[in-house]
Amino acid sequence: MIQFAVYGKGGIGKSTTVSNISAALADAGLKVMQIGCDPKADSTSSLLGGRRAVTVIDLIQDRGRDSIELEDMVNIGYGGVVCVEAGGPTPGLGCAGRAITAALELLHDKGAYEKLAPDVIIYDVLGDVVCGGFSVPMRKGYAGTVFIVTSGENMSIHAAANIAVAVENFKNRGYARLGGIILNRRNVKNEQEKVLELANDVSTVLVGTLDRSEVVQDAEELGKTVIEAFPKSDMAEQYRGLMRSVMKACESEVD
Amino acid sequence: MLKRLGEKPDLTQTTVSVGEASYPAPFETGLEYAAPARGVWNIVHTGMLVPESHEIFICAAGCLRGVVLTAAEMGAAERFSTVAIRENNVLDGDMEELMIEGVTDILNKLQRTPRAVLVYTSCIHHFMSCDVTRCYAELRRRFPNVDFTDCYMDPIMRKSGLTPDQTMRSRLYSLLKPAPVDGMSVNIIGSDLQTYPDCELVQMVQQSGRTLREITACKSYDEYQLMATSYLNIAMYPAAKAGCEALCERLAHRCLYLPFIPDYDDIDRELELLAAALETNPPDASALRALADESLFKARAIVGDAPVAIDYTALSHPMELARLLINHGFNVTDLFLDSISTADRDAFLWLKRNYPSLRLHPTIHPEMRVYPRDERNTLAIGQKAAYFCGTCRFVNIVEDGGLHGYMGIIRLAELITDAFENPKDAKIEIQPKGLGCAGGCCL
Numbered sequence: 001m002i003q004f005a006v007y008g009k010g011g012i013g014k015s016t017t018v019s020n021i022s023a024a025l026a027d028a029g030l031k032v033m034q035i036g037c038d039p040k041a042d043s044t045s046s047l048l049g050g051r052r053a054v055t056v057i058d059l060i061q062d063r064g065r066d067s068i069e070l071e072d073m074v075n076i077g078y079g080g081v082v083c084v085e086a087g088g089p090t091p092g093l094g095c096a097g098r099a100i101t102a103a104l105e106l107l108h109d110k111g112a113y114e115k116l117a118p119d120v121i122i123y124d125v126l127g128d129v130v131c132g133g134f135s136v137p138m139r140k141g142y143a144g145t146v147f148i149v150t151s152g153e154n155m156s157i158h159a160a161a162n163i164a165v166a167v168e169n170f171k172n173r174g175y176a177r178l179g180g181i182i183l184n185r186r187n188v189k190n191e192q193e194k195v196l197e198l199a200n201d202v203s204t205v206l207v208g209t210l211d212r213s214e215v216v217q218d219a220e221e222l223g224k225t226v227i228e229a230f231p232k233s234d235m236a237e238q239y240r241g242l243m244r245s246v247m248k249a250c251e252s253e254v255d
Numbered sequence: 256m257l258k259r260l261g262e263k264p265d266l267t268q269t270t271v272s273v274g275e276a277s278y279p280a281p282f283e284t285g286l287e288y289a290a291p292a293r294g295v296w297n298i299v300h301t302g303m304l305v306p307e308s309h310e311i312f313i314c315a316a317g318c319l320r321g322v323v324l325t326a327a328e329m330g331a332a333e334r335f336s337t338v339a340i341r342e343n344n345v346l347d348g349d350m351e352e353l354m355i356e357g358v359t360d361i362l363n364k365l366q367r368t369p370r371a372v373l374v375y376t377s378c379i380h381h382f383m384s385c386d387v388t389r390c391y392a393e394l395r396r397r398f399p400n401v402d403f404t405d406c407y408m409d410p411i412m413r414k415s416g417l418t419p420d421q422t423m424r425s426r427l428y429s430l431l432k433p434a435p436v437d438g439m440s441v442n443i444i445g446s447d448l449q450t451y452p453d454c455e456l457v458q459m460v461q462q463s464g465r466t467l468r469e470i471t472a473c474k475s476y477d478e479y480q481l482m483a484t485s486y487l488n489i490a491m492y493p494a495a496k497a498g499c500e501a502l503c504e505r506l507a508h509r510c511l512y513l514p515f516i517p518d519y520d521d522i523d524r525e526l527e528l529l530a531a532a533l534e535t536n537p538p539d540a541s542a543l544r545a546l547a548d549e550s551l552f553k554a555r556a557i558v559g560d561a562p563v564a565i566d567y568t569a570l571s572h573p574m575e576l577a578r579l580l581i582n583h584g585f586n587v588t589d590l591f592l593d594s595i596s597t598a599d600r601d602a603f604l605w606l607k608r609n610y611p612s613l614r615l616h617p618t619i620h621p622e623m624r625v626y627p628r629d630e631r632n633t634l635a636i637g638q639k640a641a642y643f644c645g646t647c648r649f650v651n652i653v654e655d656g657g658l659h660g661y662m663g664i665i666r667l668a669e670l671i672t673d674a675f676e677n678p679k680d681a682k683i684e685i686q687p688k689g690l691g692c693a694g695g696c697c698l
Contacts, residue, residue: 065416101384132348132384139386173389 001113002250005123005137005176008149009159013184015043016216016225017149018124020239021246022047023227025120026079028243033074033118034081035107037100037137038126039088047077050223055087056103070110078228082116096126097133104136120247127159138167138176145179145250147207150198152183152191157198164202179249180207182242187212207249208242211235264625274611278603279595282617288624292638294653294690295568296447298423299325302373302406303334303692304447305430307476309369311358313338314377314408322375322408329692334369336361340379350383354390359397370476371402371430378409404429417497425498427470433506434483440466441533442485444502445495447471447654448691454662455526455538456489456513463533487532489513492654493571493596515655515663516572516598517579519544522660543661550668551583558585558675562633564644566591566618569637569652574602576636579664581610589614589633591640616643634675636667638685647678653690 008014015036022034036043041055053075059068075083086103088096107113113121123137137143146167150160160181167178181204183195192209199206211234219229226235271281299322302310312322316339326335338357344350358374374394376387387405394403406426407419417425424445441460443450449471450457460467473479487509490499496512503510511532513525523540530537563585565573574595577587592615595603606613617623618639628645635641641649650670652658658666 095382097384098382132386135386136384140388173386 001117001119001121002247003121003123003143004145004147004179004246004250005125005143006147006149006182007125007163008127008182009156010038010127012149012151012156012159013210013216014126014149015124016046016220017182017184017210017239017242018122019044019046020225020227020236021243022081022120022122023078023225024236024240024243025247026081027227027240030119031117032079032081033112033116033121034077034083034124035104035121035137036083036085036124037103037134038086038124039091039096039099040126041085041087043124044075044077044081044083044085046220046223046225047081047083048075048223049077051075053083053085055085056106057087057089057099060102060106065106065109068106068110070107070112070115073107073110073112074116078225082118084112095131095133097131097136100125100133101136104142135166135170135175138170140174143176146176147179147182147246147249149182149184150195151186152188152194153186156186157194160198161202164198164204168202178202178204179246180205182207182246183209185210185212208238208245210238210242264622266622266626268620269616269622269626271615272611273590273603273606273613273615276595276603276607276615278600279597281595281615282593282620284593284619286621287619288621290618290623290639290642292568292642292685293688294638294651294685296654296689296692297325298322298375298406298408298419299331299335300329300689300692301423301427301447302375303329303331304427304470304473305371305373305476306473306479307369308371308373308430309334309336309361309365310373310375310406311336311338311361312375312377312408313340313354313357314375314379315340318377318408325688328687329689340377345379345383350380350385351387351390354380354385354387355393355397358394362398362401368398368401371404372398373404373406373426375406375408377407381409402430402432418494420494421497424492424495425501428482428498428502430479431483431502431506432480434480436486436506436508437484438486439464440468440481440485441487441489442482442508443467443469444488444490444499446492446657447689448657450491450659451657451663451666453666454658455543455660456491456529459526459529459533459535459538463535465533487511489529491515491659493598513659514571514598515659517570517576517664517667518572518602519547519661521575522664526660540661547661547664547668548583550665551580554668554671554675555584557672558634560586561648561675562586562588562630564589564591564630564633564635564640564646566635566637566640566643567593568618568639568654569650569656570658571655572596572599572602574599574606577613578602578605581606587613589616589630589640589644591616591618591637591643593617593619618643634671636671636674638681638690641681642685645681647681648675649679649681649684650674651679651684651690 022032025032077083088099148160150156181199213235215235219226468482489511490496526537630644633644633646635649
């Protein structure tokens with residue numbers, strides 16, 4: 001079983017990227033589980049026909065941990081992708097990091113990984129590693145490899161650098177290693193050079209590049225991934241290429 | 256449910272007749288009151304049952320007060336240490352380093368290295384998503400000759416999953432290392448108090464040629480580790496059942512749950528289960544029933560028509576006990592409990608049908624702080640019943656008191672007689688925490 005996490009600044013396109021990777025992996029015949037670790041809880045909506053899944057935190061709040069079954073927490077999306085949304089607290093109240101921890105603990109307690117036996121688990125994690133909860137997906141027993149999505153925009157690069165520093169700081173703990181950076185183009189000036197400089201600064205590689213394309217927004221309007229909505233498009237091929245690069249980076253870690 | 260000071264207390268919430276009581280929760284829950292009857296063991300007492308161990312609590316200083324006082328009161332301060340968490344640890348994100356370095360510092364300063372360390376983390380570790388797994392890995396690397404286990408002082412876990420009591424009893428056996436099973440020994444799991452040696456359960460195990468092991472009787476860590484060689488684990492106390500099952504699953508032992516239910520048919524059923532597990536025969540039930548009847552009627556003759564009150568901290572199945580005593584002529588009038596267990600449901604329905612006026616009282620409802628406590632002629636079974644009745648005639652036991660089977664009932668009848676004939680000073684007897692711990696086998 002391969003587990004990797006995708007981090008990056010909010011709004012940079014993590015969920016779109018991750019969902020397309022999940023769909024591409026499913027098309028390749030693998031059983032995939034995608035876990036959204038973002039209070040917005042929209043990581044998996046394009047795999048679910050635009051529908052928002054009930055979050056684990058909502059279930060915990062409504063019914064209590066003891067009466068929740070594994071089946072309640074998962075939704076089956078495109079290509080059989082097992083979709084989970086951790087969810088989060090009311091904006092401005094509560095603790096989003098704690099919500100991630102609680103959701104992942106509950107999945108573990110309910111035997112999700114053993115019972116569902118996915119080939120690949122992808123954690124889609126919000127923004128900076130701002131507290132302990134956001135580092136849980138990169139801990140031992142969870143993701144083995146972390147990828148960071150960024151554009152060439154300064155704020156995005158700043159967030160990516162912070163995440164890379166956190167991964168480096170956790171290296172001695174046996175946590176996930178940094179697998180590389182994914183450039184999601186916003187077509188800013190010198191974008192490729194800036195992101196390559198970042199990769200160089202944090203001693204990693206550019207594992208893939210995605211063009212800015214209206215096809216992505218068109219698919220989103222349809223409540224689908226590009227892989228599902230426009231499988232023959234150039235963007236779909238870019239996502240498949242990224243999927244292969246990411247898996248190669250993860251497999252080298254497994255080896 | 257806060258009320259203006261000076262208002263007359265509303266005692267209507269403190270009593271409901273069994274005929275009108277709902278199952279399983281006869282009273283509203285909310286703000287909780289704790290009566291000063293403290294004999295039930297807490298996580299500090301129970302953890303101390305691991306011989307040659309040391310407890311380390313890691314939490315904010317304000318939360319440490321209770322556990323520090325417990326350790327001091329039971330005379331176990333030298334087996335107890337604390338690490339205080341401060342705000343800067345939360346802000347600096349060094350909670351995990353504090354845990355590792357704090358425990359390391361304590362162990363380096365102890366004159367004698369303990370064989371095992373029970374580390375109690377707290378709510379704040381939970382809230383902060385601390386990677387305690389990593390901390391234990393590092394501590395095990397630094398102290399390869401010390402066994403560490405994770406324990407919890409985490410009230411936020413109370414309303415879901417296992418209760419703190421169940422969790423503590425489970426963690427108590429987490430230190431047992433897998434060992435070849437010998438088939439010649441049997442464990443009692445999760446009871447804080449040593450099982451009454453005359454009871455049929457103990458006798459049957461011994462007569463089958465096997466050794467009975469209980470953590471309460473273990474004098475050394477090596478002796479404790481021998482519990483891993485037993486083929487059969489028996490849980491008798493309800494809060495011990497989950498831990499016993501987890502242990503059996505981990506070590507591939509057989510598991511039996513044989514609680515002390517003061518009902519003859521239940522006792523027979525349990526003794527048959529035990530006999531099958533021991534591949535022996537159960538004792539002669541009719542003779543034992545006759546002995547139990549005789550003891551109860553003898554006690555009844557002494558107690559007479561005095562009102563009898565029972566609380567759930569004395570015996571886990573207070574409604575079954577009420578039915579048994581009523582059937583032997585006792586004038587049972589009051590039960591103190593906050594909920595009715597599944598195992599007590601049958602007795603509850605029986606009491607509802609046959610003795611609907613029997614009074615039920617909560618023990619944690621806030622209005623119980625002003626409960627009149629003027630039923631001084633009552634014979635109480637249990638500390639809370641004694642406190643709320645204000646009586647000095649009481650059976651001073653907690654957590655089933657090590658009783659089991661017919662001999663448990665016979666022993667209880669003796670205790671009832673003694674309690675009635677020899678009044679005690681309740682204030683002195685019920686205030687110390689952890690009845691049976693200080694000076695007992697856990698030290």
